[in-house]
Amino acid sequence: MSLPFNIASHLDTSLRAAAGQLGMLDRGFEPEVRVADPTHGDFQxxxxxxxxxxxxxxxxxLAQQIVDRLGGLAGDFEIGLAGPGFINFRLKPAALLAWLLAYDSETHLQTGAARARAGQKWIVDYSSPNTAKQMHVGHLRSAVIGEAICRLLAFSGAHVVRDNHIGDWGTQFGKLIWAYKRHLDPAALAAEPLEEFERLYxxxxxAAAADSAVxxxxQQELVRLQNGDAGNLAIWQKINDASLAAFQQIYDQLGIKFDVTLGESFYNDKVDRVxxxxxxxxxxxxxxxxxVVFHPEHPRFKTQPFIVRKKDGASNYASTDLATILYRAEHFQVDGAAYVIDFRQSDHxxxxxxxxxxxxxxxxxxxPQLEHVDFGTVLGENNKPLQTRDGEHIRLKALLSEARERAYSLVTARSPEAPEAERRAIADIVGVASVQYAxxxxxxxxxxxxxxxxxISLEGNTAAYLLYAVARVHSIFRKAGMDVLQPPIAGASAPATAAEINLARKLTQFADxxxxxxxxLRPHYLCTYLHELAGEFSTFYGADKVIVDEAPVRARRLLLCHRTLVVLETGLHLLGLRPLERM
RNA sequence: GCACCCGUAGCUCAAUUGGAUAGAGCGCAUGGCUACGAACCAUGAGGUUGGGGGUUCGAGUCCCUCCGGGUGCGCCA
Structure with missing residues (x-):
């Protein structure tokens, strides 16, 4: 019998069965299976x-009684009892080999993982910038973390709806439309629309600050807009369209594509019901x-109101956010909604x-299950929120360009002989991936x-370290004249050297x-794992030569290389990064 | 004033949510390219987990209390 994708759940099932025989299950026994320190075993x-x-x-x-009933696992594991009652499991080399043979592609890894959340539907609310303004560094984390979470949920079998809940209905539109009608520079609008909107705003x-007539x-422009004035609506629509087009240039670099973009304006006619x-x-x-809504049972919200309608009768983001929850429940019928939003909005x-x-x-x-996926601030090296020298927000567009430029300098310094176009292509991936991964x-x-x-120094727990490991595996196959899609692994023997076993066991922990x-909803666990995996591969690469004469040894090492590649590439995809073959 | 988050090696961070001897990377020291990519690997030094008290077989993790930093708190989102 071959091992399932998720070995920890497999052990969990067996332990529950054993505990059931002992009558422990209905008294609340939980197996608590987790990955173990290698000195103790593979799982505990x-x-x-x-x-x-x-x-x-x-x-x-008690632990001994459980172990006595785990006979079914004895084929695949060495089982031990240690300390006050830890049960340790160590995969036998043949079991490691069987797992590696079974999970041979991203598709098969996904099939294994997809059982966890099959049938669930989730909506993820992330990025969500305001229109008419450029995206800046403060928008980075929501976009990057949100995308990774979407991919993780989808990989685990959920149907995911990516929703960009843009801020497209603020009071800023009054002043903006006023200026748009009088001072628009059409050439600037065509070239850099968001620059032009910011200038106009x-x-x-x-002007409004200096002149009360303005x-x-x-304010009248805003009222006209809210009352459905066709001319103002057209301007508003043009601003939003241009904004979204500009946002998409950023999203393309980050590998983001939304399913829906339902901003605040979408919920305008849905707040009355709330x-x-x-x-x-x-x-x-x-x-x-x-x-307002008070919550008498809450230490703070009994006096801190939740204002759902302003005294002038207008809606605010509390109203639209409530309407949004209802829409997500009624229209999308989601089981869960994840809000990837700054920790400063925790109270809200x-x-x-x-x-x-x-x-x-x-x-x-x-x-639906509502989750605030909060995150902290991006700081500069002075430990203050990251800004330009003159105290402005750093634009995401400029930040990503700088990342690519810095990577380009580095690639050029490392590989001056590579063609310009190739260095550019590598730098584009390495630069952006470095920012995302950090x-x-x-x-x-x-x-x-x-x-x-x-x-981007490319050392330590960085994107480049992972990409380098991927590139080296590709290189092995390339140099040996083998097709990485058809690895010659027939006749592979079970992992035997210390480096092989450590690499193999790490591969089996991908599911966990x-x-x-x-x-x-924390992608850093996957990052830590991938970094450790790349480290095990590097150790293995340094210790054991892959292309050796002895066929079963060469086949098993090629197997390890190939599966490392598959898991690393799958992991990078899950994080929203693009792997590459050379760097 | 009230509330929430944070404080771990010189630096940047982990620690599977109460489990085994607190781990990585950077930096530092030493060694390794006529071996498939040295953007790499190996070995080593480095800790009273901010201080103190408590809960228990077991605490970086939970409770109390100080100290230090951050954030939020009626009509911006």
């Missing part, structure tokens, strides 16, 4: 300890002229989710310091890394 089960503690039994005796803003005129239902349900109340989202829960309860609806590799909850040297990253 800790569940006997917690269970014995609760039941006031001897954990070691500043112009309108300054301010009034701008007001009605919240009021009818007794959840919302008038306060200082506004419609907590109030939003709390309000939605009560609202859905009152109205008898099923609330963001993903760190636990999203904390701030991170943006340091060019660290991310994906599951951990997906369930916690």
């Amino acid at each position: 089960a800790n569940g006997a300890l917690a269970f014995a503690k609760r039941e006031k039994q001897n954990p070691r005796v 500043k112009l309108g803003n300054n 301010l009034t005129a701008a 007001y009605r239902e919240l009021t009818a349900g007794g959840l919302a109340q008038e306060s200082e002229g506004a419609l 989202l907590a109030q939003l989710f709390l309000t939605a829960r009560k609202w859905f309860e009152k109205t008898g609806r099923k609330l 963001d993903l590799a760190q636990n999203r909850s904390s701030d991170y310091v943006f340091a060019w040297d660290k991310m 890394a994906v599951q951990l990253a997906t369930n916690s």
